[in-house]
Amino acid sequence: MVVNRRLARSMNMEIYSRRLETFRVTENIGRRPRSYGVDLRNRQCECRKFETIHYPCAHIVAACAKVNLDVEQYVDDVYTLERTLRVWENEFPVLPDLSMWEVSPMTFDLIPDRGLRRNPRGRLQSSRIRNEMDIREKFDGKRCGIYRLSGHSRNKCLNRNFHFGQSSGSG
DSSP: OHHHHHHHTTEEEEEEETTTTEEEEEEOOSSSOEEEEEETTTTEETTSHHHHHSSOOHHHHHHHHHTTOOGGGGSOGGGSHHHHHHHHTSOOOOOOOGGGOOOOOOOSOOOOOGGGSOOOSSSOOOOOOOOGGGOOOOOOSOBOTTTOOBTSOSTTOTTTTTSTTOOOSOO
16 A cells, blocks of 8 residues: 555546546556546446455555545455454364375376477577567678778788788788
8 A cells, every 4th residue: 555655646637527436547657658547436447456456556546645535445345454364263174194194096197298308418499589680681701801892801802912001911
């Protein structure tokens, strides 16, 4: 609830209908703002967290703060201390000793799938799915370091002795 209250402070609220208790909550978390519809009367939020876990999400907290409602009334009874204590007041039977357990014999044999085993020899195979980012541009071999032409290198350049600033290597 503390985290939801902190998130609710950074949200913008629009009241659609005070009588129907419907709101539009805009959160500015992340790259672009997202907008969610909140219906307090029907206990619904478009983020679906409120309906799923029956606990107020940050959008519900923001809507309650806008109209001065107590957000605690939207917490489901399953989260109350009374309900938790009622679950644990039951006595659990003591388990018998492990040697007394009745265990049925195995009716089938587990056989490993050899196709799923990793090959211990050779280079590891990549399991990454390749896409257009992995395609390399076509490279046409070595290029001359002097003229940037393909087909020969700087060492085999026919004009290397005539280019200023380059040594011929023979002195």
